[in-house]
Amino acid sequence: MPSYQLNINGQIKSVNADADTPILWVLRDELNLVGTKYGCGIAQCGTCTIHLDGNAIRSCSLPISSVESGQKIVTIEGLSENASHPLQEAWVEHDVPQCGYCQSGQIMSAAALLKENKRPSDEDIDEAMHGNICRCGTYLRIKKAIKTAAKNM
């Protein structure tokens, strides 16, 4: 089984895994970083969203072999110290989650948006969040929280 060196949340991790193993399962099963969720396995629901060099990507469809050495992976666990990212604080202010399962993916998609676009319009938010499904229907609060975070950043 091949061995890989991954930069995850600022730390170098050594992992043995088959080349086709999606990063999602490396994070969850090998590194015990279970904040990144499994939802569909085909990049259609956004629950598994992480950052690869700052871009939001679906980790369920990213094989470990396609991550180049030096690329930086950030997961929800590494987004901030003690849940202090403005988005996480805004998520608290608006009490966004219901079941909560999709929320780490929602936050990671939103964080990538705010990194690129400090003052996103409603349309910008809709577009950036289009790949994230919430069956509980917390979309209105997610949007409010993104706007609050943008204001506070």
Next chain:
Amino acid sequence: MANLKQTNRRNFIKGSAIAGGGLIIGFNWIGCKGDSNVPLKVMKAIPKEWIDFNSFLKIGETGLVTIMSPNPEIGQNIKTSMPMIVAEELDVDWFDVVVEQAGLNTEWYTRQVAGGSQSIRQGWESLRKAGATAKHMLVEAAAKRWGITPEECKTADGIITNPSGETLSYGELAKEASELEVPESPKLKDPKDFKIIGHSKRNVDLKKIISGQPLFGLDTKKEGMVYANVLRPPAFGSTLKDYNDENAKSINGVIDVIRFGDKIGVLAQNTWAAMKGKAALVAQWNEGDKPEDTEYHNDLLSSHIEKKAEKPRREDGDIDKAFKDSDEVFERSYSAPFLPHNCMEPMNCYADVTSDKAYILGPIQTPEWQLSNLSAQLGMDKENINIELTRMGGGFGRRLYGDYVAEAAELSKLSQKPVQLVFTREDDMLAGTYRPASQYKFKAGIKDGKVIGYHLVEACFNGEMFGQMPSNFPCGAIENYRVDCHKLQTNITTGAWRAPYANFLAYAEQAFFDELASHLKIDPVEFRIKLLERAKNDPTGEDLSYDPERLIGVIKLAAEKANWGQNEENNFKGFCAYYSHNTYVAEVGHVSIKNDSPVIEKITCAVDCGIVINPIAALNQIEGGIIDGIGHAMYSDFKFENGASTSNNFHQYRMIKMVEAPQVDVHFVESTIDPTGLGEPTLPPAGGAVANAFAAATGNRIYSQPFVKHFEILG
């Protein structure tokens, strides 16, 4: 309904082991993080000893209070709102409360179920009593110390004060108080004195959720655990003929392949290997006798709504005579497809079954039912089976059913290993317990412009929907009233789906009333109120299952807040009101026309759920119910061909997205009536409000779900 079960120390210690919780981190950091106006508070120290008062709460010598949350948390927020009720009556500062999820404990709790929006309604009394009982004992202990009567003591925020201003804390008194006699009926607070109930408290798991800490069933990691993925028959009715597991076993990480019944489980060292192993299985299947498809389902349903059943579910007056006497009979039919639940967290369960005991940990809405099932399945006494609950990534009815619990237990038993069973999304969509497809036919007999007869015929698979509540509106409002239900058979597994009975019916019924009002040239709000006035003042028949007065209340409130009756530019409105799961809801859909297409802009919603426990969470449930209701009415379709569903993942099944979610404007009816639930009741009317607003905007009526199909037709 529910009753408080007192417990002795021995039981409690045993119970603590069952709950397995230990002390979890408090959530009181929220007070200082979420709101900069709240002064920074320091959390009370972790106690050395917890003193148990009853099955719901224990108090530490430092004054920290642990409140158990007995019911499963599926996103309806009862893990926060139920402990709030206990804390209110105990009279402690919410900041000093720690919440722990209780495992299944049938000796301590009644109805540890998440379903039917009943947790708050049925838990209300016992939760209040749990808090009040402990407070009573603490006050008595303080009074004894001071040599005064309990009536002379005052409580607030976990502190008891005597007339001279001396104070004792709950923490100081806990031990001696716990040894006092337990009062039979402790005094409960007057709702006007509530300090926690009615005040927004954030989700107790919020920090864990937003920082990605383990919380859900799928996050379970245990020593020696293996991952399992299961291959099930590809179509309903088919059975396993033969299989070859050579390729599967050659996959890195695959440990074992185990057949059980018509299913094959692949056990592996990680989830990916289990999934790859399953994909590598080569199986041959026997096709079932009669593989079903959607056309077959629809034909069966539509042929049945044309006729009465052998026996009506309810009949007031004489419907045949009424229709004979009518000037005309106005009739419409409505149809809806099967629907999968699509909880964002796919089904999963951890099981560790040995020869003499079983441990189950997972997302389970009905732990007590699963205990019975497992006991029978494993041939094991119930006391040797321990079920603990994780937070659930949605439930919506799917996790009422224990198929995945049974599979996990079976694989653990056969492999003699602790097993974490994981469904792929495809497994989740294909091995569902779907909302059954159903159709309705409504007939209204009209004489001199008035409705004198109403006949509802339902055809549904594997169950009855309106048959469960034939005394709901418009029962009592129309002289001659009859409900017939045809329960048809399918081999497709069906079950409760968020707001069962009402999730499709509310749209069908309320779309019919809207069109009927339009046909009669009456304002649809006025039409409903007139009918309800009749049901209130002079009901036909007896034992209505709803209170017409409260339904009128939400109708008037929603109409007022939506400026009903006022023409506003490009703001087309549709009305819908529905009583379900003990809560009254009226919704107004606001639709505009943009680029020749209707767009759902906003829903104005009025809710009467009695006392609102936790406003910030109540609003979340209401908004979510509406958006979920609109999403499924608008977009969700699910078809079968040759006994198998034609959609197996989100690329083939459309869920509502942020861009499609309208604004929601919520108004509560102020009330001191005992509270009812909010997990379901705002979903059913959403489809009706939208359909009726579409009709106002476009002149086109919609008779089947999903609505989006009709826009394609309309162009």
